[in-house]
Each structure stands twice: as C-alpha cells, then as structure tokens.
Amino acid sequence: MGGQRYIGVMERRARLALRQRLVGRARAGTPEEVAGSLVALHGTDPATVYLAVGARLADSAGTVEETGRALYEDRSLVRMHGMRHTVFVFPTELAAVVHASTGLAVAARERAALLAHMAAAGAPDAAWLKDVEDSVLAALARRGQATAGELAEDEPRLREQFVYAAGKSYEGMHTVSTRLLKVLGVEGKVVRGRPLGSWTSSRFRWAVAPEHPELDTAGAQAQLLGRWLAACGPATEADLKWWTGWRVTEVRRALVAIRAEPVALDEGTGYVAEGDADPVPSPDESWAALLPALDPTAMGWRQRDWYLAQELRPRLFDGSGNVGPTVWWNGRVVGGWAQRPDGEIIWRILDEEGNGREALAAIGSEAERLGGWVGATRVTPRFRTPLERELTAG
Known part of the structure; x- marks a missing residue:
C-alpha cells in the first residue's frame, strides 16, 4: 500500500478505548469532556445522550444532574441538527x-420543500411564512x-x-x-431546550439558538x-462520507485541507489527522462497557468489522440500521443489554x-454501575432491536 503505515x-x-473514554483511566470528569x-x-x-455520557464518566452518580446542567443551564452543550440531517448534541463552540x-445545504432544501408543499396545498405564501417566523422568534426571545x-x-x-x-x-x-420549527432548527435559528418531564422525554421546549459567526463552508468542513x-x-x-453526509468531493477537499495522513487498514486506505500516524499502544488494563442505543462509538464508522462481527448485527440493529444497546469487551461488541420493566x-x-471470568465480572460490574445511577427511571430505546426486545420480554 505504497509504504503507508499499517494500523491493525x-x-x-x-x-477507540482511549479516545472514546471507555477504558477506566481515560474516563472523563464532566459531560463537556465526553x-x-x-x-x-x-x-x-x-x-x-445521558447514557452515553454516564458510560464514560469516572463518577457516573451525577450524570443526570450534570448533563442537564450542561445542556440547559450553562448551555455548554447544544442539541441541534447536524450530520446526515440527524439531531446531535455538540459542544457549543x-x-x-x-x-x-x-446545515446550510440541508436548511435550503427544507425551506424550499416547505414552501413548495404549502403552495401545492393553496396555503399562504413565503411572505406570510416569513412574518410568522419573525413573530415566533420574537416570542421565543421574550419567553x-x-x-x-x-x-x-x-x-x-x-x-x-x-x-x-x-x-x-x-x-x-x-x-x-411542526414544519416551521423544524426548518428554523436546521437553519440554526432555534435549538431544543429543556424537555417536559424527565431526562428521557422527547417533548422538548424550543429556545433561540446561541449566536455564532457565519463561517465559510469549506473551512468549516x-x-x-x-x-x-x-x-x-x-x-x-x-x-x-457516511458520518458527515457530505459528497465525496467535499470529503476529499477537507482531507487535503487538513493534511490528513494516509494509512493502511484491512479495508484499504484510511486517514488519520496530521501527525497522528505514530503507534498507539494498547491500554494496560482490560475494560468493559454497556453503551446505549445509537451510541456514537457503535455508530461511528460505516465499516465496522474491526469491532463488530457481521453475524451479530441482525440481533443488534433494527431494520433501518440503528444500533441498539451494546455490550463491549476490550474494544469489540460481544453482546447487548436491556432494562426490564x-x-x-x-x-x-x-x-x-x-470472554472468560474476567470479562463476565467486568460486564456485570458495569451493569451494576449503570443500574445504580439510572435508579427508578425506565429507559426504552426509541428504536427497538431484536435482542433488546427479547431481553425485555424475558
């Protein structure tokens, strides 16, 4: 592969263990660090969001309170539309x-689609919609x-x-x-605020988005x-290309701009950040993790054979490609978990x-840790998977 360093x-x-904060010594102190x-x-x-943060905190006891603080009080984390037209939580910066x-390309498509659908239905025009939009943003600013x-x-x-x-x-x-607030969200004008109910609720309030500068698209990419x-x-x-949702030309342009270094992988040519091709030794400790449905580690790559065996996927994913709760041991998915009623x-x-006694003991310990801070809350993934349903019913 042209002299590229091989990363096995x-x-x-x-x-993954170190940078995704999953091994014990790499765990974080705050949701912002995660x-x-x-x-x-x-x-x-x-x-x-809460389960993914809790799995990576050194002390998970305050996960709910600390994550809520970051999202809704300090606003150091923000929930907004991002890659692949999906809602994520990002550091506010x-x-x-x-x-x-x-967001810009998606936003243009969303507004055009809304106006087209309204026109086809004989609904008011763009000027009317803009007047409603201005009124809504003013109301949000007041409230x-x-x-x-x-x-x-x-x-x-x-x-x-x-x-x-x-x-x-x-x-x-x-x-x-429903449609206008969605458009304003992808346009970066509003964000989701504190939900009604508990931390598992999806009935969000809305808030005016934090002000941010308008950046050049290529530079931002x-x-x-x-x-x-x-x-x-x-x-x-x-x-x-999969993670960003960009065109391949945009991915290649960004790789050149950041001087990404090519490396050899089992799948072919891969890339690391400039200066990041040196070997990374394995952690000096074993580790287990119980990660939630849609966790960013389990969903982080399109090509997943290096951490997730093909034969496990039918039971761990739903029909749309959403991963359910997973059990990890030393950098690979070995099973799944659920919370019973x-x-x-x-x-x-x-x-x-x-997976011997050490693995079973470590996984059991993580299950106890998770159960300890979740407490009386009942968590059911939004996208149910075959194994999660089976465990819940059993």
Missing part, C-alpha cells in the same frame, strides 16, 4: 462549524424557552394546517408549527473533519470467544 485491528481498538472527545453525541433519542459544514403549544398562544397562525401530498397514499395534514479524525481516526473515505439491567453475550 488491535491498535484501532486501543485508540462531548468534546467524541465531537458529537447522538440526540435523536434523548436518553442516549462547535455550533457554527456544524451549521456551516453540514426564553417554550413549547410549540405555548408559542401558538403568542402566534396563533402556527396552528394552521395544510394538506401534504394530496391524493397520494401518504396524504396527511401538516401543522405550520475542514475543521469538523479534523476534529473527528483526531477522535475517531483512522477512518476510510467511506466512513467519512422492574428496572433490572440484563445483558447477554452473543460472541463467547475470549
């Missing part, structure tokens, strides 16, 4: 980078945070409905509030890719190879 499976797992190390936490399922690198229902009290036009895809099999009624490679490299071009954390090993 064991070194990739060592990098998010900074991982670049992005999947936020589609609200519970995932990355908001401008994410918006410029991945600080508000639900869509609360905003509709200030701006009744949010309650108006229009027919989507009239005459089609998927015809339905859309409410202006280079900055984001550099951050991600430092946390998750090496990665193939296919991994990078009575609160018990139950787990099952699917890959028995190399």
